[in-house]
Amino acid sequence: xxxGSSRVSTIATAEWRLWMRSKxxxxxxxxVVLIIAATSVLTAVRFTEERQERAHxxxxxxxxxxxxxxxxxxxxxxxxxxxxxTPPPLAIIDPGVDSVTGQSIFLEGHRQNTAMFADTRAxxxxxxxQTLSPASVYKVLIPLLLIAxxxxxxxxxxxxxxxxxxxxxxxxxxxxxxxxxxxxxxxSAALLTPMLIMSLIGVASGEAASVSLAVVAAYGAYLLVWxxxxxxxxxxxxxxxxxxxxxxxxxxxxxxxxxRLAVAxxxxxxxxxxxxxxxxxxKADLRKLGDGHNAADPAFNALKANLLAEYDVDSVxxxxxxxxxxxxxxxxxxxxxxxxxxxxxxxxxEIRQSHHANGFGWLSPTLAVSAASxxxxxxxxxxxxxxxxxxxxxxxxxxxxxxxxxxxxxxxADDIHRNQSAEASRRARISPENWSVLxxxxxxxxxxxxxxxxxxxxxxxxxxxxxxxIAVGVFASRRLKP
Amino acid sequence: xxxxxxxxxxxxxxxxxxxxxxxxxxxxxxxxVFGLTEIAAQRDMIERLKAAxxxxxxxxxxxxxxxxxxxAYYTFHLTYDPPEEFAFAALGLRDASPWKHxxxxxxxxxxxxxxxxxxxDFALTxxxxxxxxxxxxxxxxxxxxxxxxxxxxxxxxxxxxLSATSADVRMLWFSRAAWRVGALTFVLLVPxxxxxxxxxxxxxxxxxxxxxxxxxxxxxxxVIAFVNSRTWTSTVNLTALIGLWLAFAxxxxxxxxxxxxAAIGVPxxxxxxxxxxxxxNDAWDLPQEATMTPFVERHPDLEPYAEVExxxxxxxxxxxxxxxxxxxxxxxxxxxxxxxxxxxxxxxxAWLSPPAKLERxxxxxxxxxxxxxxxxxxxxxxxxxxxxxxxxxPMFKGEAVTDAALAERPNxxxxxxxx
Numbered sequence: 001x002x003x004g005s006s007r008v009s010t011i012a013t014a015e016w017r018l019w020m021r022s023k024x025x026x027x028x029x030x031x032v033v034l035i036i037a038a039t040s041v042l043t044a045v046r047f048t049e050e051r052q053e054r055a056h057x058x059x060x061x062x063x064x065x066x067x068x069x070x071x072x073x074x075x076x077x078x079x080x081x082x083x084x085x086t087p088p089p090l091a092i093i094d095p096g097v098d099s100v101t102g103q104s105i106f107l108e109g110h111r112q113n114t115a116m117f118a119d120t121r122a123x124x125x126x127x128x129x130q131t132l133s134p135a136s137v138y139k140v141l142i143p144l145l146l147i148a149x150x151x152x153x154x155x156x157x158x159x160x161x162x163x164x165x166x167x168x169x170x171x172x173x174x175x176x177x178x179x180x181x182x183x184x185x186x187x188s189a190a191l192l193t194p195m196l197i198m199s200l201i202g203v204a205s206g207e208a209a210s211v212s213l214a215v216v217a218a219y220g221a222y223l224l225v226w227x228x229x230x231x232x233x234x235x236x237x238x239x240x241x242x243x244x245x246x247x248x249x250x251x252x253x254x255x256x257x258x259x260r261l262a263v264a265x266x267x268x269x270x271x272x273x274x275x276x277x278x279x280x281x282x283k284a285d286l287r288k289l290g291d292g293h294n295a296a297d298p299a300f301n302a303l304k305a306n307l308l309a310e311y312d313v314d315s316v317x318x319x320x321x322x323x324x325x326x327x328x329x330x331x332x333x334x335x336x337x338x339x340x341x342x343x344x345x346x347x348x349x350e351i352r353q354s355h356h357a358n359g360f361g362w363l364s365p366t367l368a369v370s371a372a373s374x375x376x377x378x379x380x381x382x383x384x385x386x387x388x389x390x391x392x393x394x395x396x397x398x399x400x401x402x403x404x405x406x407x408x409x410x411x412x413a414d415d416i417h418r419n420q421s422a423e424a425s426r427r428a429r430i431s432p433e434n435w436s437v438l439x440x441x442x443x444x445x446x447x448x449x450x451x452x453x454x455x456x457x458x459x460x461x462x463x464x465x466x467x468x469x470i471a472v473g474v475f476a477s478r479r480l481k482p
Numbered sequence: 483x484x485x486x487x488x489x490x491x492x493x494x495x496x497x498x499x500x501x502x503x504x505x506x507x508x509x510x511x512x513x514x515v516f517g518l519t520e521i522a523a524q525r526d527m528i529e530r531l532k533a534a535x536x537x538x539x540x541x542x543x544x545x546x547x548x549x550x551x552x553x554a555y556y557t558f559h560l561t562y563d564p565p566e567e568f569a570f571a572a573l574g575l576r577d578a579s580p581w582k583h584x585x586x587x588x589x590x591x592x593x594x595x596x597x598x599x600x601x602x603d604f605a606l607t608x609x610x611x612x613x614x615x616x617x618x619x620x621x622x623x624x625x626x627x628x629x630x631x632x633x634x635x636x637x638x639x640x641x642x643x644l645s646a647t648s649a650d651v652r653m654l655w656f657s658r659a660a661w662r663v664g665a666l667t668f669v670l671l672v673p674x675x676x677x678x679x680x681x682x683x684x685x686x687x688x689x690x691x692x693x694x695x696x697x698x699x700x701x702x703x704x705v706i707a708f709v710n711s712r713t714w715t716s717t718v719n720l721t722a723l724i725g726l727w728l729a730f731a732x733x734x735x736x737x738x739x740x741x742x743x744a745a746i747g748v749p750x751x752x753x754x755x756x757x758x759x760x761x762x763n764d765a766w767d768l769p770q771e772a773t774m775t776p777f778v779e780r781h782p783d784l785e786p787y788a789e790v791e792x793x794x795x796x797x798x799x800x801x802x803x804x805x806x807x808x809x810x811x812x813x814x815x816x817x818x819x820x821x822x823x824x825x826x827x828x829x830x831x832a833w834l835s836p837p838a839k840l841e842r843x844x845x846x847x848x849x850x851x852x853x854x855x856x857x858x859x860x861x862x863x864x865x866x867x868x869x870x871x872x873x874x875x876p877m878f879k880g881e882a883v884t885d886a887a888l889a890e891r892p893n894x895x896x897x898x899x900x901x
Contacts, residue, residue, distance in 0.1 A: 024718055028725060035733065042740065057752070069767070079763045082752070097602040100578065104752050106592075106759075116595050117751030121579055122821055124742035124828035125852050126735040127617060127841030129608075141728060148721040241630060244720055245498055249505070252622060257509065260610035264516045267604065275598045276582050277527065280534035287541070354603045381603050419794040 007171060011179025012186060015153060019187075025149055032137075032145045036194050039132045044092040044201065051091075051205075054084040054103060058441060065438050070429040072418065073406040074328060077399050080108035081438060085115070085387045088378040088445035089207040093198050093215060094135035096379020105388070107395035109332060109402075112339050114275065115388070134195055135373050138219045139366055140255045142191055143226045146184055147247045150227065153180040154234040154480075155243050164482035173480030177231060177473055184227035192220055208448040214455075215376045221462045222369040228469040236476050254364040262360035262367060266353045275346065282342050289334045300327050317412060324415050325406030332403060336396050343392070347385045354381050361461040368461040375455035378445035382454055387443055394441050401437025405430055489661050499627055499662065506615075506623045507669035513612045514677035517570030520609070521681065524581070528562045531582060535560035543888060550877035551796025553888075554587035554869075561585060561865055561894040563858040566849040568683035571674060571691060572613035572841070574850025577605045581855075583862055587873055589806040590866045591758040591814055594859065595751060612674055613844040616695050617837040618731055620670060621702045625723045627662045628706045630716035631655065655710075663703050667696055687847050694847075698840040734835035742828045748820030754813045761809035765802035776808060777801040787878035797878050804870065818856065825852040861896075868892040 019025045061082040068076065084104045091098055102115030129136060154176075157163040166176065199212040230247060237243045289299060307319060307326060316323040361368030374380040406415075409430045418428035445451075493499055539557060546552040563581040580597045599605065608614065632655060671692050678688040709722050765773050770790045778785040790798045807814075832838040845851035872892055881887070 024721060028721065031725065039736075071766075075763070075766060080759065082756070097606055100605040101599075101602045102597070106755060114596055114598070116597065116755070121575075121597070121855075122748050122751065122817070122824075124739045124824045125575060125842070125845075126739050126828055126832055126835065126838040127613065127845070129732050129736065131739060132732065132736040140732070144724055144728065148724070152717065241498070241716055244717065245626060248622070248626060248720075248724070252505075252619065256618060257610070259607045260614065261512070263604045263607050264512075264610050267600075268519070271523070272600060274527065274582070274600070276584065277531060277534065279584075280531070280538055283538060350601045350603075353601050357603060357607075381601070384602060419792060422793060425793045 007175050008179045008182055011171075011176060012183040015180060015183035016186070018156075019149055028145055028148055032141060032191070033194075035132070035141060036134065036137055036191070039137050040092075040134050040194050040198055043095065043133050044198065047087055047091045047095065048205075050087055050098075051089075054086045055442070057082070057104070058084045058086070062438065062440060066432070066435050068432060068435055070431050072415075072428050073325070073402045073410060073430055073434065074109075076435060077109035077328075077402050080106055081394070081398060082106055083387075083391045083394055083441050084443070085384070086443045088383075089202040089205040090199070090212060090215060090377035091379055092202060093133070093195060094373045094377040094379055095131075095133050096374040096377060097381060097384055098379055099131065101384050105391045107391060107398070109328075109399045110335060112343060112392060112395070115384075134198060135370070135377075138192075138195060139222070139370060139373075142188070142223060143251055143255070143366075145191075146188065146223065146226050146230055147244070147251060149187065150180075150184045150230040151234055151243045151247055152240060153183070153231055155237070155240045158238075158482065159240065161482075163480075167480065167482060173235075173477035174474055176480065177235065177477035180231045180234070181227055181470075181473070184230060185224060188220065188223035188227060192216060192223070195219060207445075211376050211378075211448045211451050214452070215373055218369055218372040218376060218455075218459065218462065221466055222365055225365045225462065225465045225469060228466065228473050232469060232473040232476060235473070235480060254366040258360055258364035259357075259367050259370070262357040262364075265360070266357040269356055270349060270353045272346075272349055272353065278342055278346065282338065285338050286335060289331060289338065293328075297327075300330070303327065303330050319412065321407050322410050322412045322415055324412065325403055325408075325410065328406055329400060329403040332396075332399055336392075340392065343388065347388070350381060350385070358458060361458050362464075365462060365465045368458040368465070372455045372458035372462065375458065376451050378451055380454065383446060386446065390441070390443065394439055398438045402434070405434040405437070409434060489658050492658065493661050493665060499665075502623050502626045503665055503669050506620065506666055507673065509615045509619055510612060510670045510673040513610055513615045514570060514673045516609070517573060517611045518677055518681060520573060521565045521570045524565050524576070528564055528582065531560055531562065535584075547883045549796060550873055550881070550883055551799065553883055554796075554800065554873045554877070556586075558584040558586045559865070559869065559894060561862045562896075563854075563861070564896060566683075567681045568678070568687045568691070569848045569850050570677055570681055571611065571683075572844040572848040572850055573609045573611045574613070574845035574848060575852060575855050576850050577609065579852075579855035579858075581858065585862060585866050585869075587800060587803070587866075587869055589758055589762055589803040589810075590863065591754055591807050591810045592762075594862060594866075595755065612677075613841045613848075616670060616698065616844065617841040620666065620695070620699060621727055621731065621837065622724075624663065624666055624699060624702050625706060625720070625727060627666060628659055628703070628710065629719045629723050631658055631662075632710050636713070659703065659707065663699055667692075667699055670695060691844060691847055694840055694843045698836055701836045730835050731837040735832075735838040738828060738831045738835060738838065742824050742831065746820055746824045746827060748824070749813045749817050751817065754810050754817055757813055758806045758810040762802055762806035765805065770798055773798060773802040773805050776805050780804070780808070781874065784874055784878045787880075797874075800870075800873070800877065818859070821852065822856060825856075861894075865892065865894050 019029075061084070065076075065079070065081050068079065071079075082104050085098075085101075087095070087098050102117050104117065105115050106113050129140070154163070157166065167173065196216050199207075199216050202212045203209050229250065233243050233246055237246060303326065304316060304323070307321075307323065308314065308316070311319055311321075313319055358367065358371045361371060371380075375382070410428060414424070414427045417424045419425065446454075535558075539559070542556045542558075543553065546556040561583045565576070565581075569576070577600050580599070582598060583594070583596070585593050674691065674695075675688055678685075705726055706723060709719055709726070712719075714722070774788045774790065778788050787797070788801075829842060832842050842851060846853070869892060872890065875881075876883075876887060
């Protein structure tokens, strides 16, 4: 076996020596390395700043809320609060949906606002791919480099008529194939070094080592898919022109065409009505619940009857608690239930759309590796949804906390007379200690296990691609003809 | 057989060329089909929204007629930006920027930045529209068609023979390439024109788009001709050309975007919201004059009615909503202008990347670019101002809500577009 493997490495080394002698190969390699370095540094700087900035904004938002003066509790419900989605450490490799989704949400009573101010809306529009990240460089650019350097591995031997003597000397086709694949694999591994460094930076800023390395491994597997395909095409097709033409066609369809066809197909298969349209339905549903600002709304008659019975009194004025607060509390709870139902339905639809689109990973490993990378780095659609859900939990907790103070800390009499005079308005306020109902919010990436779970499907796609291509490659190289 | 006929025959016999032209035609065909479908879906949605909005407005208006303040508080108004006829060719920013919006009489800055965006995974990938095919895919196909025109003949040893027997060698290569450029332009434009006539986009727009595409392909032809004029092998040609494609279509746009964003700062969107929120909420605790004075500066005609009695009156409430907008105005204006300046600079720098220039040009013609998004935002602002102009006088004068008065309430109408 050692005899065979030394032959494999000899073949690989020969391939490398050829590349190193070619000026155009060196130039292409340098250009790519330069692009990797530039995008890595720029993305790392940007997201390190973003992480700090958003964490800081979160702290400021909390301090601002807590430092508000004495107020009517319902005023604080509308004063509201902000939460920020801090990007995970691995966003320096793959920013994922971070730039196309809003990074902050304004939380207030009775409403679920959307995440606002996505980067894409304010930044310059130049079409196409727009921004380059390390992830997109590895997905789209590096395969082109592998094609440029690797398409000739067999065709070249055929053109120079060196394949026949090699085979005649007893070097098996499989050994040749393994050697050529090894040469491209070693090249890919060398090109992955910057990404490995980035993932280690991620580990240093608190990311789990397992997912950090898994991201690199996913791209490694992806580049291996390309290496296997390139060597296979070079072995199976006759002329250089045809090999190159076919490889460029595959690259075009994997990286440019299929992902966008997947989007078109997913939006046709699972059309989304959009938030605005479902909001009309939501509003109609909510009207049935009554207006929580208006304690006289007939929708609250049952609540009133229950409370009067519970405390055994005849009118809301005699209740030991503030009836207006109780109405606000009850209506917020009902309202939130309906809003969450709609929100969950929307998110489920988006997940179905994305699954549909990601299913095209069976047709394009580029799509599979992007999905795997987003899931593993914690910048996927699911993470954004988790942010929305956690934000909603914060919203509901502080609003209901304030409503509880409204019920318990503010008398009904003071409350209904609050607009009579400046003095009455002052009496209808509660002290700022009550604002501490606000929970601290620090958006955390999902656990490593959850992320591996989410990435299972695209990782298996990559695995199937890889094993199939290698199996076909070995099979084809067995019957390799000069 | 004439020279031109012979070249056409060559093209027809070249199987690889036929395949690449077929790919181009299929891509353009799919792109316009997707574009037409998307535009039809957006139009349908606007119709459904208008219907839903009418029902909703009738219900809220009926339920809140006690005074103008309540009527204004509870009534939302739909605004929308219908796609233009040519929008199928370049869907542009319509995935990321809102084209439908509901506003009411509260502070506008708190509402206008809400976005009803599609699935972020989609926005991340981008749409398969004609602009994408023309800007990104067409140059690659042209490269595949032209990169080995000479080197192939050289490799097969016919180059010198061809050069010796042809009356005008330059003319020979020129016409051979021209046929291919022409064929690609043709297969890309046929789907565009068919879709254009189906959607009712004017011939002048289709003509302008065709010229832009032709100019783009001529640029690439020049680049390819330059590379082909070196005596390199097909492989080196192709590698160099794909490198150039990467540089022009991928790296240059990314660099332009990054440098424009770095050169022109815009205020953090969140700061606009924050400023407006603080202003509106502080107003509750401030003396009422602190609100009414800056308010009547903008509405001197309402000054005689600006006296607030008691601790709460709707006119005071809406006045501080407006003053909240006024306080946030410098930031909001800077945000708007920053975006406009970024777009203008990106437009100038896009000359460095012909694919980006083409995509921007098509989006401009389609009314789906950043300027169009800003224009829609301005329309929403103007409509909100109309709402204020409608509600303020009766509200300040304490008039009763009547059917006759409500019939005069402004409805959002799409202004005639001068794009």
